[in-house]
Amino acid sequence: MPGALALVLAVSLTAAPAASTRGTQRPRGTGQVAYATASRAYLDAGSDDGLAPGAVLELRRNGAPAGRCTVESLAPHHAACAGAGLRPGDAFRFEPAALAAEARPLPPPPGDAELARRLAVVTAAAVPQVEFRAGPGAASAPVPRSRTAEVGASYQAWTASTAGTSDRAAVDVAIREAELAPWLTLDVDARAERWLRRDAPRFRPRDDTQLYLWQAQLTATPGDALRLSAGRVLPWAIPGATVFDGGLAGVRGRLLGARAEGGVFGGAVPEPDTTEPTTRRATGGAYWILDGALGRGASWRQEGRIAMVRTPELGTRAEGSLTGRVFLRRLDLSAEAHVGGGGKRGGADLDSARVDASVRPVDGLLLGGSFRHAGLAWPQTFDPAAFPGRARAADGFVSWDPVRWLRVGGTGGFSRDVSSGLERRWVGPELGLPRLLGASGGLTLGYLEESGWLDGRSAYAQLLWRPFQALRLVGRASWSHDAAFGVDRDEVGVLASATADLGRHLGLRISLAGRGAFDPGAEEGGSMPYGTTGFATIFAAY
DSSP states (O other), X not given: OOSOOOOXXXXXXXXXXXXXXXXXXXXXXXXXXXXXXXXEEEESOXXXXXXXXXXXXXXXXTTEEEEEEEEEEEOSSOEEEEOSSOOTTOEEXXXXXXXXXXXXXXXXXXXXXXXXXXXXXXXXXXXXXXXOOOOTTOSOOXXXXXXXXXXXXXXXXXXXXTXXXXXXXXXXXXXXXXXXXXXXXXXXXXXXXXXXXXXXXOSSTTXXXXXXXXXXXXXXXXXXXXXXXXXXXXXXXXXXXXXXXXXXXXXXXXXXXXXXEEEEEEXXXXXXXXXXXXXXXXXXXXEEEEEEEOSTTOEEEXXXXXXXXXXXXXXXXXXXXXXXXXXXXXXXXXXXXXXXXXXXXXXXXXXXXXXXXXXXXXXXXEEXXXXXEEOOOOOOOSSSOOSOOSEEEEEEEEEEEEETTEEEEEEEEEEEETTTXXXXXXXXXXXXXXXXXXXXXXXXXXXXXXXXXXXXXXXXXXXXXXXXXXXXXXXXXXXXXXXETTEEEEEEEEEEEEEEEOSSSEEEEEEEEEEEEEOTTSOTTOOOOEEEEEEEEXXXXX
16 A cells, blocks of 8 residues: 555544544434544544545534535545544534345246246337437536535624733635636635734734635636646645645546546745735645545545745755555554755754554444654744644543443543653543433533643533524533642633524524633632633624
């Protein structure tokens, strides 16, 4: 199998506990994103759940449109879906394939005498000739591509005891595969925001009005084998590539029995903090994608990139990316590696790497783990810090659904900052009651014990309730205790969120959150740091 094997994260957990995305109580025809990268989502539904290759899924996040993806490859209970901007927990619905009917014994074939009689009847029958005349509109029309446009208007306010009050209004626009012609589509992803008030701003403090453009891309497919893109291109299918202002050309076909695509790309890279066009940054190179089957219910995919990249921080350097993954019936694996060399740092180095695995030894039991390496220390050019430093981390999880109404599990992990030598470890259980409110909702409880440079513990309780189809409610309460630098501090937090469908194309989401910290050993009358935020958005999708 070409290339490195890459890991499909059916359920990849981070440092905090998270509810398992798959349970035996889930209705057929529904699913969630278990793990996501910049260009692809890994789903907790597969071929045995009725999902079909090539299906286009519309995903929702807390009831609001979150994007779409196209199913590329399938395992019995997992799938890889190509699409950008998705997150774990994004939900989708689909029309499942019909369950196979139970095989019934066929009646015995007719005898030789009966077959001879039927043949004589057919041979003797007259068959008159019919002249075909095509009527108007008989020519087949091209099948229109699916398309979607999403617009959201939102208002958000923050207040904190140490940072004052701020509020912001924003408009988000997303257009995905809008058909301008049978062979031409448009993709747009943009945001315009206006800060109405900001106390002590840190990020772009002099820009009260901000515009972000992440994608404005035209894609032409003049034939089945050729794909051309131009504009502000979001190359979600190219591992390790960034947004650029330029073009991409790819050719599709078959290689070694697998679906294959290869091509070239290049252009100027916008500023990472403002998305403004610039000529100080640029990238160009080649890419390839291979996608094949390994038999019933198993598949593999391999992707690669070779490019030159120019940035003011690192100079001009060569980069390479390689990813791969395998879906087996009860085992999912994926891995990726990104290397770079030259420029201001010289030499070659492993910029980042990741390996993930999950296994289902029996129905209802899921085990998994991952390892992550970050080796590229990117210079910070603006506040707050946006890029990680050199670090290594590993985590594992287990989830067991012994009955429909109960889920038990646990997670644990380790991380280390290479530059400072600081380490952190965590472990804890999780309990889920997904049918506490019947089919309309459930409760999840979690706890973590942490040690290292920040000793402490945390716990949370989250309730999901859908009193009726058009309304979804979420409530969450959390507590944490930190013991570091000789100071013990407790913090409590609450979150309440409601998402309502106002019509076929219109929705509303409102959320309120607050956090407060207090020191049990502080003298009476001491201050209690706190922070609250409120968010409201109305969105339309077509």
